[in-house]
Amino acid sequence: MALNYTKEVMDHFLNPRNIGTIENPDAYTEVGNPTCGDMLSMYLKVKEIDNKKIIEDLKFLSFGCASNISTASMLTTQVIGKTLEEAKAFSFKEVMDELGGLPSQKIHCSVLAVEALQDVIKKYEESNK
Ligand code: FES
Secondary structure (H helix, E strand, O other): OOOOOOHHHHHHHHOOOOEOOOOOOOEEEEEEOOOOOOEEEEEEEEEEEOOEEEEEEEEEEEEOOHHHHHHHHHHHHHHOOOEHHHHHOOOHHHHHHHOOOOOHHHHHHHHHHHHHHHHHHHHHHHHOO
């Protein structure tokens, strides 16, 4: 059965933003979904302005499905420039909304993208206490 992807999902799948790696990242993570087997790596660079920690750069590599690529791509565009505190409150629903929705069996792909974001921030905070 063909899945109904929105124009935005297809655009981020075919032209992913912020895909790749960051040399000397401030933090790195790799997360996976055990059910579908898809994985996502995320690289974070943080800068400090006026005592606020800001996401300067965020890149990803996907080892997964079209929605995995698409949701990670959209998420990077939404959180680069945010403070870590703002990014920690970021929800998968914001990715879904901006993509114009996902087929129900693909919602977990957006959850995985947010898991990667939360985990890379956690790794950053653990190593910068
Ligand atoms: Fe699992 Fe997309 S099918 S991340």
